[in-house]
Amino acid sequence: MGDEQAGRILILGGTSEATKLAAALASETALPALLSLAGRTSKPALPAIPSRIGGFGGVDGLADWLEAHETPMVIDATHPFAARMSWNAAQACARRKIPRLIYTRRPWEPAPQDRWTRVPDIEAAVAALGREPLHVFLTVGRLSLPAFARAPWHSYVARSIDAPQAHELPPRCRVLLARPPFREADEKALMRGEKFDVVCTKNSGGAATEGKLLAARELGVHVIMVERPQAPQGDALFDLAAVMTWIRDHLPTP
Ligand SMILES: NC(=O)c1ccc[n+]([C@@H]2O[C@H](COP(=O)([O-])OP(=O)(O)OC[C@H]3O[C@@H](n4cnc5c(N)ncnc54)[C@H](OP(=O)(O)O)[C@@H]3O)[C@@H](O)[C@H]2O)c1
Known part of the structure; x- marks a missing residue:
């Protein structure tokens, strides 16, 4: 285990939302975070916070990882079509009783003239x-x-x-x-x-x-x-400022 990855908010990434959140957390020393990428993109833009690349090994692998790294919370900022990761995160966080938030974008809606x-x-x-x-x-x-x-x-x-x-x-x-x-x-x-x-x-x-x-x-x-696959139940936000507030509200009390 890399100790530099322990005790950090885990951001599940691969999206511009994750990159924006990582940039916002980079300047918050009280909110140490770690960005996780699946490793699909050959040259990902890496933020100014630590990152890790590659799968966790399903629900069990992620649940073990979260426990071993004393992760205080998970922000699921994966793409709305990355359903497997979102459901894995929901189950692993529920098992370890770790707060989890989905940070995503609003779906597009058709205008009357659209076909x-x-x-x-x-x-x-x-x-x-x-x-x-x-x-x-x-x-x-x-x-x-x-x-x-x-x-x-x-x-x-x-x-x-x-x-x-x-x-x-x-x-x-x-x-x-x-x-x-x-x-x-x-x-x-x-x-x-x-x-x-x-x-x-x-x-x-x-x-x-x-x-x-x-x-x-x-x-x-x-x-x-x-249309999007079904996302797991739970808190979901579309706005970075609201996500930052949610993070502060859900930090474990020392
Ligand atoms: N699907 C899309 O249309 C799309 C579009 C743009 C970006 N992306 C991004 O590309 C990545 C892969 O998407 P996908 O649709 O293949 O995902 P997926 O089907 O939901 O996930 C497949 C497996 O990839 C691993 N994985 C996915 N996201 C991960 C992350 N952020 N960190 C570590 N492991 C991750 C997990 O492996 P383990 O089970 O071994 O943990 C997961 O079970 C995601 O990060 C997503 O945000 C996806």
């Missing part, structure tokens, strides 16, 4: 594309790309932060490597140039990647929206 088809998961998104060949803009994350191989009659442009491997891509798929934020004007130019029939995306929420939805609204492009 959204809302689906529960990626498989349903593939099915919602239908049998008619379409030109599809995929912003679903690299790990969800293989599912689209089941609909090889469409042509795809997949946007990803890290380069997908060839076997992860459906046929007839070009890759656009780019990192958010994405501005609405650039999204509109891209969609106009590509003449996309449909944008397929996950309801991640947040301003940094909302530009594609605003552009689709203006251009009348159809959106297939994969």
Whole structure:
């Protein structure tokens, strides 16, 4: 065990919310924290607080880790689609009686003029594309790309932060490597140039990647929206200032 990791607030990260929270806690000497990343991104932006990378080994592994490191609380700032980690954290914290907060972003909601088809998961998104060949803009994350191989009659442009491997891509798929934020004007130019029939995306929420939805609204492009998996019960906040207050309110009394 690395002693420098003991007694710290554990932030489960991999999101801009986690990075913002880590930066805020870096200047609070009374609130020592540790950022945990899964290790999916090749060059993660690391904050000015200690960090660790890699899984804990399921609920049991995390529960043991929390006990061994005398973790005072867990802030689950994972992506809204990282459901396994969130449920593991909920169970491990309940077992160790450690306070846990979900810090996430508000989901996007359609405006009246939007043309959204809302689906529960990626498989349903593939099915919602239908049998008619379409030109599809995929912003679903690299790990969800293989599912689209089941609909090889469409042509795809997949946007990803890290380069997908060839076997992860459906046929007839070009890759656009780019990192958010994405501005609405650039999204509109891209969609106009590509003449996309449909944008397929996950309801991640947040301003940094909302530009594609605003552009689709203006251009009348159809959106297939994969809705979030169910999150575990418990406190959940969307705002950094409120999270800081929650942390202070839930610190164990010495
Ligand atoms: N899913 C998305 O669309 C998406 C998008 C952007 C960023 N991310 C980020 O990418 C990471 C992986 O996402 P995912 O969807 O693969 O997660 P997941 O399916 O919920 O988790 C799979 C496993 O990865 C490990 N893991 C996940 N997040 C971790 C963290 N912050 N620290 C240490 N281990 C972690 C855990 O392994 P053990 O069981 O061994 O502990 C977990 O059981 C997360 O940090 C998430 O915030 C995900």
